[in-house]
Amino acid sequence: MRTSGKKRSITTLLPNIGIPSSTFLAADATDVYVSALTKEQGGVIIKVSKTGGEPKYVVSRILSAVSSAAVDDQNLYWVDVLDNSVLQVAKGGGERKSLFKPEGSSFEPLMIATADELLYLVTRSNDIYEISKADGRARLLYQGKGVTFYGPSLVVDREYLYWQENSGIMRLSRKGTEATALVRDASPTCITLDDKYVYWFEAKKGLMRVEK
Amino acid sequence: MKLKFCLLLVTGVLLTGSELAQVRKPNTAASVLVKGPLGIITRCVVNGDDIYWLEENSQNILYTRTTGGYPAPLVRTNIKIELFILSTQPAFIT
Numbered sequence: 379m380r381t382s383g384k385k386r387s388i389t390t391l392l393p394n395i396g397i398p399s400s401t402f403l404a405a406d407a408t409d410v411y412v413s414a415l416t417k418e419q420g421g422v423i424i425k426v427s428k429t430g431g432e433p434k435y436v437v438s439r440i441l442s443a444v445s446s447a448a449v450d451d452q453n454l455y456w457v458d459v460l461d462n463s464v465l466q467v468a469k470g471g472g473e474r475k476s477l478f479k480p481e482g483s484s485f486e487p488l489m490i491a492t493a494d495e496l497l498y499l500v501t502r503s504n505d506i507y508e509i510s511k512a513d514g515r516a517r518l519l520y521q522g523k524g525v526t527f528y529g530p531s532l533v534v535d536r537e538y539l540y541w542q543e544n545s546g547i548m549r550l551s552r553k554g555t556e557a558t559a560l561v562r563d564a565s566p567t568c569i570t571l572d573d574k575y576v577y578w579f580e581a582k583k584g585l586m587r588v589e590k
Numbered sequence: 591m592k593l594k595f596c597l598l599l600v601t602g603v604l605l606t607g608s609e610l611a612q613v614r615k616p617n618t619a620a621s622v623l624v625k626g627p628l629g630i631i632t633r634c635v636v637n638g639d640d641i642y643w644l645e646e647n648s649q650n651i652l653y654t655r656t657t658g659g660y661p662a663p664l665v666r667t668n669i670k671i672e673l674f675i676l677s678t679q680p681a682f683i684t
Contacts, residue, residue: 380682388665391682400672403682410682428677561620568634570641572656577623577641579634584626585641585654588618 380410380428391426392433402456404449406469411436411454413444423454423467437467437474446489448497453511455497457487464490464499464509477514478507491534493552500532504543506550519554531569531578538590540576542566547578547588561588623658637676644671651683 380389392398396416404411405428413423419438426433436454442465447456453466455477463479464487478487478499486502497509504522509515524544532541539550546564550557564586566578575587629646636642642653648670652661665671665683674683 388667398672403673403675405675405677405682407677410677428682560618564620568631568643570634570636572636575656577634577636577656579628579631579643580626581630582627584622584628585624585643585658586620587623587656588620 389430391428391430392424395424395433396422399444402444402447404447404454406449406451409469411447411449411469413442413447413456425469434471436469436471440474445487448490448492450492450511455490455492455511457490457499459487462487464497464514466511477511478509478516480516489530489532491532491539493534493536496552498532498534498539498552500530500541504530504541506532506539506541508552508554517554520548520550520557531566533569533571535571535573535590540569540571542569542578547576560590621658623656624654624661633674635674635676642674642676644674648672 380391391410396414399413402413409425409427411423411425416422419435421440421442422438423436424433425436442458443460445457445459453468455464455466458465462485464477465474466477467474487499488502489500491498495511497511499507499509504524505518506520507516508519530541537552539552541548546559547561547566547569548557549560560576565580567581569576569578574590576590577585577587579585631643631646633644634641636656639656640653641656642651642664644651649668650666651664651674653664654661671683
């Protein structure tokens with residue numbers, strides 16, 4: 379569905395698409411991408427113009443349990459928690475490709491964020507990886523030291539990654555230097571950014587912000 | 591000669607001081623934009639000068655200015671909203 383800004387009217391872009399995924403919704407300049415379970419094609423990723431029109435299957439007959447998705451100029455990326463991997467497919471359609479799937483039963487990917495030629499991935503144990511979109515080569519940027527209670531928020535700007543861990547908001551240079559606690563004594567449930575501030579929600583305190 | 595040296599020294603100190611004063615340290619104190627309790631908000635995003643979030647009941651998307659203020663509804667529904675994204679305008683939901 380689409381809302382027309384603050385006029386609050388809602389337009390249905392994709393009626394009767396089966397069961398839409400609750401975790402895969404992405405957009406670029408012209409199109410919106412969703413995943414769904416359909417009768418005809420099984421698991422699919424569907425693309426529809428922001429202005430409406432005929433939807434197209436980007437990929438079909440896939441079995442994925444998606445926990446997070448991202449889009450860039452060329453590809454769609456998503457985390458499959460059934461396969462414990464990061465997958466990609468060209469926005470125009472084609473074969474899906476496994477971009478990152480390390481060996482090891484303890485690896486449980488959860489959320490991705492895209493920035494330039496890289497993906498950033500946070501796992502259930504709060505490990506953070508940097509993954510090359512070109513060849514899937516990855517490096518561990520940060521080894522998790524705690525848990526998150528509401529599912530991790532991983533956000534990225536030009537210089538830093540931000541995420542929640544234990545009772546605080548952590549920050550790490552994208553170059554991979556040592557992580558520091560930007561905010562202590564906080565219980566964020568969602569984190570977001572603009573150029574100047576980090577914003578977060580806490581169940582009891584409300585909406586907070588701090589300068590980067 | 592001594593007077594010139596003293597003047598140069600004082601000017602140098604003043605210039606250095608003013609340059610240092612311009613290197614502002616970020617204010618690391620958190621400020622409250624919307625006072626809680628707001629419940630558990632797990633979907634939020636900044637877009638332009640506003641910040642948007644999905645209410646805990648998953649039926650309404652609210653927004654406020656990034657400088658704070660009383661939240662206003664972007665959409666109120668009687669369905670469960672799973673996700674939303676903002677792509678300049680409009681918003682998209684599933």
